[in-house]
Amino acid sequence: MFGPPGAGKGTQATYLVKKFNLYKISTGDLLREEINKNENLGSKIKSIIDKGLFVSDEIINNLIKKILLNKKFEGRLIFDGYPRNLNQAKELDILIKKNNQTISCVLSLHVDKDVVVKRILGRQTCSKCGGIFNEYYNPATKENHKCDEKFMKKRSDDNEKIIISRFETYLEKTLPILNFYKDQNLLHQINGMAKIDDISREIGDIIASIETWLYILYLYN
Numbered sequence: 542m543f544g545p546p547g548a549g550k551g552t553q554a555t556y557l558v559k560k561f562n563l564y565k566i567s568t569g570d571l572l573r574e575e576i577n578k579n580e581n582l583g584s585k586i587k588s589i590i591d592k593g594l595f596v597s598d599e600i601i602n603n604l605i606k607k608i609l610l611n612k613k614f615e616g617r618l619i620f621d622g623y624p625r626n627l628n629q630a631k632e633l634d635i636l637i638k639k640n641n642q643t644i645s646c647v648l649s650l651h652v653d654k655d656v657v658v659k660r661i662l663g664r665q666t667c668s669k670c671g672g673i674f675n676e677y678y679n680p681a682t683k684e685n686h687k688c689d690e691k692f693m694k695k696r697s698d699d700n701e702k703i704i705i706s707r708f709e710t711y712l713e714k715t716l717p718i719l720n721f722y723k724d725q726n727l728l729h730q731i732n733g734m735a736k737i738d739d740i741s742r743e744i745g746d747i748i749a750s751i752e753t754w755l756y757i758l759y760l761y762n
């Protein structure tokens with residue numbers, strides 16, 4: 542599952558996990574898990590992250606390798622925020638083939654830059670009830686939210702410049718990966734600016750048709 546920050550890929554990945562009984566793997570989660578184990582690798586990762594540096598492809602690839610060897614995940618994996626560059630994508634291909642598995646589908650949520658900016662900058666959460674709103678797309682009103690306005694919080698670390706730079710970095714790093722999958726006829730481009738439910742339906746239909754195909758192949762093998 543690909544998409545720039547603010548594309549809603551977490552929401553859609555979570556939807557797919559529930560609907561199709563999948564496991565969502567994000568490298569962020571894998572790294573946090575490793576750090577919590579408090580072993581050698583974990584403390585190495587922690588010191589890299591603490592310095593504000595990127596964890597090497599080698600470390601990421603090794604963590605992914607462990608996941609692919611785990612039978613529990615076989616045929617039921619959805620990667621979120623991975624692979625992050627073409628090198629990781631190529632390594633994933635090799636690892637997947639080695640484990641007799643396949644990538645059946647690559648989803649990319651497309652969102653325009655100005656929409657991403659408004660989605661992130663407009664995000665508001667209520668510290669009392671946990672309600673999530675957006676001042677541009679889903680503003681809190683007297684009808685949909687009862688708490689006092691003073692509980693509404695905006696994330697202060699997001700400013701427009703940072704959001705745009707993250708968005709551009711994403712495009713720059715991800716475009717070659719998407720082309721790599723497009724050449725393999727795996728890429729589905731999704732309009733990430735449609736309504737959340739409509740996006741879920743669209744990607745749900747894609748996965749359902751793949752599951753049908755895999756089932757037919759299974760029957761004839």
Ligand SMILES: [Zn+2]
Nearest residue numbers: 667669670688
């Ligand atoms: Zn509230």
